[in-house]
Amino acid sequence: MSKIEATEAVAQRIEYVAFSRLMPSPLNVRKKSTSGIEALAQTIHERGMIQNLVVHDMKGSGNASRLGVCAGQRRLAALDLLIEQGRITKDYQVPVLIVSEGEALAASLIENREREDMHIADECVAFRLLTEEGRSVAHIAALFKIPEVVVRRALKIANLAPALLDLLREDRLDFEQAKALVLADDHATQERVWHEAVNAWQRRPAELRAAITREEIDARDSALARFVGLDAYEAAGGRVRRDLFSADEHAGYIEDAELLHRLATERLIALSQTVAAEGWQWTECRTRYDAMEIMRHGRIASTTRKPTKKEESELAELSAARDAAQAELDAYYDDDSEPDETLQERLEGTATAATYAADQYAERFETFDPEAMKQAGAFVYLDDEGRVCIERGLVRREATPGAQASAPPVGSAMANAARAPKERPLHGEKLCRRLTAHRTAAVQIELAQQPGVALAVLMQRMIPVVFDDVYARSYIDHAVKIELHTSRDALVSNADDMAGSVAWKALEGERAKWARMLPRRAEELLPWLLEQGEDVTSNLFAFCVAATVDGISSADRPHAVNEVANTLAVDLSRYWKPTRGGYFAHVAKDRIAAVVSESVSPQVAGELRGMKKDDAAAAAELRMTDSGWLPEVLRNREVPERVTYGYREDADEENGADAGTEADELSETQAGSNEEDDEPH
Template sequence: MRKDVTNNVAKISSEIADEAKTQIAYVPYWRLCPSPLNVRKRRPTGIESLAETIDAKGVMQNLVAHELKGRTKVPKLGVCAGQRRLAALDLLCEQGRITRDYLVPVLTVSEGEALAASLIENREREAMHIADECVAFRLLTEEGKSVAHIAALFKVPDIAVRRALKIANLSPVLLDLLRDDRLDYEQAKVLVLADDHATQERVWNDAHNAWQQRPSELRAAITTAEIDARANALAKFVGLEAYEAAGGYIRRDLFSDDQNAGYIEDADLLHRLATDRLIELSQAVCAEGWAWVETRTRYEALEIMRHDRIPSTTRQPTRAEADELAALVAKRDAAYMELNAYYDEDGEPDEARQDRLDAAVTAATYAVDQYAERFESFDADDMKGAGVFVYLDDDGQVCIERGLVRRDSASGQPASAHAVHQTATRERTPKERPLHGEKLCKRLTAHRTAAVQIELARQPGVALAALIFRMIPVVFDEVYGHAYIDQAVRIDVHTTRDALVSNADDMAESVAWNALEGERSKWARMLPKRTEELLTWLLRQDSDVMSNLFAFCVAATVDGISPADRAHPVNELANTLEVDLTRYWKATRAGYFEHVPKDRIVTVVGETVSAQAAGELRGMKKGDAAAASERRMTDSGWLPEVLRNRDVPERIAYGRWDDDGETSDEAETETASVETGDSPSDGEAEETEAA
């Protein structure tokens, strides 16, 4: 049935086209009126912009009409195809911009052909391709038309015209691909970030695989050495206007609604501007009487954590200060409520709105923090031996850490004494030298712990189960009192953050650590600064906030650092979470190869890369071999045995319950064997003490 209709329409269309050569004529506007045979019944839209085009260029496409029966000497013509053009002419006539005698090109058809003609025009019409539309805009500019003139002519915003002109700047080869739909509009928007055609074509031709042709990958290829102004803290702090005023170049992204969208080319200039401004701001802090003040363009968590702190006192605010602080807190809470309301809404996500709400929350939280700092004070004598870090956070806001004291390096004596004791023990009990020493094991298992922590923080359900798993044997000791509790992963109310840093000095480069610190900063901004407000704040939060905050807190307490390569309880969590440690750890010179003998390096490279690569290392010095191994191994996915070991300790019970709740004789025998067994090794004792 549908095939027959299509064939009839095509036949009539051909007949009408043949007749059009002789029957198109110019008729006065007053003879035209809507036809009852027009198949499009919906009220036409966009009439104003079409009227402007007709006023400027005339009616460039003829209307199709048929004679209406009536008693008038000159019959009216009913427009069966061209309803929008007729409505635009009506508007121009009403406004006095054309007369009733204005001539309009019209193809006159019979009443029998009118319905088919209307169907043909409305059904077979194809929208103009975006590539052709953009090129047409460019041709108008080449004729001398301004962006404002084109925008007014077509009733579109100026930015729409500028974006079209940007797309028209694609190389002719890529424009042809866009017309043929072998390049989509999203990809084109990214490729025009490059102004020259050679770069555009090179980036597209280098994208051999489908994933390389994704807009995000194309953007990364074009802006590989540039800084995204929307996400960079220094760019937010300095401001794009100041950067450009200093002579910096910005690659603008016209297709983003963010006014700060663009890519900064001169990273050195940006860093210098940020440093100069931070030094200027730090002068006021110097005047407070501190022994030293240092500036940083980023938050150096490891550096700050290596300092002690002097005590401070917090005074009560005056009534006026309390009122002002209350107003800031109310504004912050309102911003959070609006953001939470957005998350509760159904429908498609609005990234622009979410970014705007996030920015409002960040600004309001920062305002509260800055205002609350004025109530904290330090003793003048303590300040003479302490200092301050002035740094930027991830949002480009200035933060000040006051009251920091550099630690005395002489504090390491107890550790040295402990090391002597360990040496003496080994002399008494000779053991086979392990593949990885205690220090390296602790380094590697610290990275393992960080990976487990960030994965656990993302799964509140597993975090809840892990904590309850640890608590139940303590609460129900009458049931589980015979179990060896240390077989469960250690989770206490203390953070392992310092332990991770102290055992792995390369932790700052860890993907897991940076993700954890990002989460920590996010929650720290959200939490109230006063302890007395904390419970009330928690009770006001919705279940999503509570579950995710709970998961992070549980994750931050997980302790999986071990001085030896052996089965560890943390592996039970790692296996449950299916943690892929290759995502979080890579074999680097500083992280692994500098801490093992050269023979070990050669063995690892030989097993992982090739015997030829291993042979090249044998003639090198240890440092050169370590550096060369990093280049060969970084992306290999190789893990040392410590991190490949996913074994969980064997579960040992001091007794076993029968169904009647009594301990069996067999259980007593088992208990005796455990109690009279060998004492823990030195490594085990150290691990227990460290935990």
Template structure:
């Protein structure tokens, strides 16, 4: 029997079979009842007190109504329809169980069509439907996107051939033609029903909004030109979207870069500015031209005096900021502003020293490209089609051909003015002179330090030219273990290229080593420091955090920890550089390390290629997973790429020209006997005449870093 009963006369029965999840969705249910009323009666049995009942089925509805009454949305004496059963425990429990078990969820396809009917046929807005159905606006938009799936996909959803997650993967784009093409391909694939695989196939050939070219062009300009954007309504990030017209984006980026190049060439009076629609200028493109190194003129007496005065003032302000002036006070702010003004004035004086002769500049050019931050960047170096000379250098043209300092030949060779000496006497005199020079250089640490940095820097600058420097000191870039390995696209390689471009080369254009060395010594400490840091860094060989083998080097791991290197910021594992080149078990181990056995089990039956793509997407923040798993995945690294290896003790001989006792010890302090030495260590020192040890020739054909 159905009757109306006041809510205040109802109580929840202990016989209700739903014990868990009673509060799940209660707010949404209350909102739905407030908008549409109670659409299904409650099932009750009478209590001993007349007019009171206990609810056997419909407990969540009762709590939702009580919530509305408590908030004042319904009257305190609000009545609801109930079906009254006889007092029978078996019957009441059975009724509760039947109601909960026989409740069959709607097919997602029917659900989507119902939402579409409310909007398209009944004229309701998305917001109105969201209020009526007690869901979010985004949920309604998601249902509408699914309702507009390609017919074949929507039919598969309605017939339970695919589940809701698969349908959502296809709906990542609104392009139904693309949906249909991918669906046709995927339905014949064994793993064609995995959402991650579908989503990658759908998005292949699209561009993310954080792509350098997308940021350079700008969303507004892209859309104004007719560019299409698909928002992923099913992504965790509500701003997730994909730009689908890649050709249009490329065209817009090229045109914008060309305009920037033309403007720069006109403003600076350059012969050419070549636009490069990429995040770096390819090394091969640079090498087709001759790099020009302008010579900085000496400071005038007035400029030198001004710089010294500014330096003293700057030092005094810095000291006051560190000791006397409290941060945030007007005095401290004024001091900071003055420091910035001083820095700008010094920079202007330095720039004036490097002004290029207009006649020379008219034959020079450079490149403009797109930085990783989406901004147009100008290459810091200048180039020419033919070797050019800076008039202030007073010598031959400089460029990437024959370098300054190259010995002439033929008619240009300079005759040796020295008297005829025997070969033996020449060698002996040269040796004695070398010893005298060495003794003096060794007694002057500052000259020695400048010479060290200069020789290393010069060897880097003139890698393609022969410059006779009469020294064995080099900072030759370490050879890559892989022939012709190129990695300009990585963040690390881009950073190295930026560092290379910003090295101060004002000393390079001089035509003699003496002039170059004197000019080099006038560089500020930070400029010379940048050269030694870059040069030394280039000498580091390729190593890995592995247990053993030729690539193991715990000292490099130690350096990484000292530098607090965050590898994940510069390198992420992809299918191309890692996952596609390891065994399936290695990939599954990575998934387990990221998300535990559950994540591993989710993909244990995937094929190797699809598993590699899944792992790559996950580690690059594109997988659809729980937030905590996503966080772990975006910083996960294979063990070999981590800097957490500890250097093992190594037995090394200590016997050298600096040890007089002849004992040799290992790094663990143990004394080594003669059997531990093979004799080669004792031959590495200089001979009595100071002859330098033989240097192995470098294979010029082997690729070296710029």
């Protein structure tokens, strides 16, 4: 594009005027000093003025005959140099194109963009001057054949404080720093942030941006912002500090966090009411996923209904879209060409969205018993990407009747024992469950670090099932069957202080590590496992076995978990501390005094007896947190007595057939007694 094509009126003809009539125009957009003047002056002296200047009448200059040069600053400077050197005179005839003042800005800008690159500061100011003359962003963009967003960004830079613009021209402030500073619209804030950044690291663009937006929410990283949407937030009166220099549509900083949270909550409440209409007893909504809170709930059983033909078709389309998006992402990962972060981010976003859509659609096939739904509820919450997720079928623990043992047969030993007065145990059922939950977590984390022991523990569980003719009379009607469950939920529900436990933190760290490594789709699991080395599979195996260990008990009695704990030589004092919330608040004051007397001194115990219960519990924690003391439940490392189920040939050989028969009868009686006495795990 030439300057003549760019101006809006080019009917004027080229004229020749004396050099003495020329002067620099205040409308010339180039402010930074020019270079290469000597060489240009030599060329003009030898060949003359090949390219005309663009000028306009200088109104108010005191001399109507003077002309301001708005395009051709370097040539004017070269002519000045020739005058100084005496090589030309002031009546030297210069070719000029005379334009109006309105056209002068555009002509100057185009002229300078075509020739020696303008400094970014001068170009941005020129765009601003054009808007001040009444030119729209669209007009300027069309005039220079550039996108409108480029014009908007230039106008944003032009809004830098004058002092900072000067620093930009002098290259003492770079463009990336300028982009960060113009996030603030007022010049005072821009200058304050810049001058307060006295160290080099503080003047990094990210640090400058953080200083301006310290109290604001980055919309790109906020699940709430993605859920509500910037348009809805602004429609409600919220203000967004826009980042025009980001290609992300969510780029911006939300200034009213309270309004954003309120809008998100209102939408979630409306969604939860829709979920409640399904027949749930209660619904609650959360703006973020709280795994610990949800894990404290029980769950009712659900079934998966068969989809209709239409649903099958729709699900197939979603699954195909998911697979195609994942294949495209995999192809990008397999490509050895230069990484493209923008493309990668787009492909990952598409794959994640397609997977979410398919999973959400599949959830509609899960059904619950209407009667059971009347005792349960659902959580409606947002995930990290701002997507709505629903956890249905949850049962509040406090609303659920406590576990009750099945009524024993009339005349059984257990029934007779139930009628007899029972001695109050040292530790109640709830406290026993709390303590043994910590015992279980400790055993789990140590077992997870011993693949060999984990293998033996699992084989000990599997062998009686596989060799049922040797170890049991009953027959399991399956070729291979291993029923597994993890005790993760039970640990949290029985010990509300579990989250602070050393063992729990280590277990959750291991869980997160493996979760990051595992494939996301179940059908990919076996191929993935077959590709892994022995170190990966053995350690993953150990963690999985450890996660199934369940040693929670409602009474202080021998437990099978002790066999594993003893094998591993688990030191429970490493994982459990006698604290106020974890122990002392759950026992009587006399018990607190007795424990302190045993572990510290009778004198200190005497001081505690004169305190209120809460104060005594707090004082006991201060005295005993690092004492290594364990309650009797955790000191008990007894293993249940071995019971032989079924006929054993070795017993027959050793004791004779009669002795073997007696042993069988005794075993059956003991087995029945133990089955009634044991709690489900």
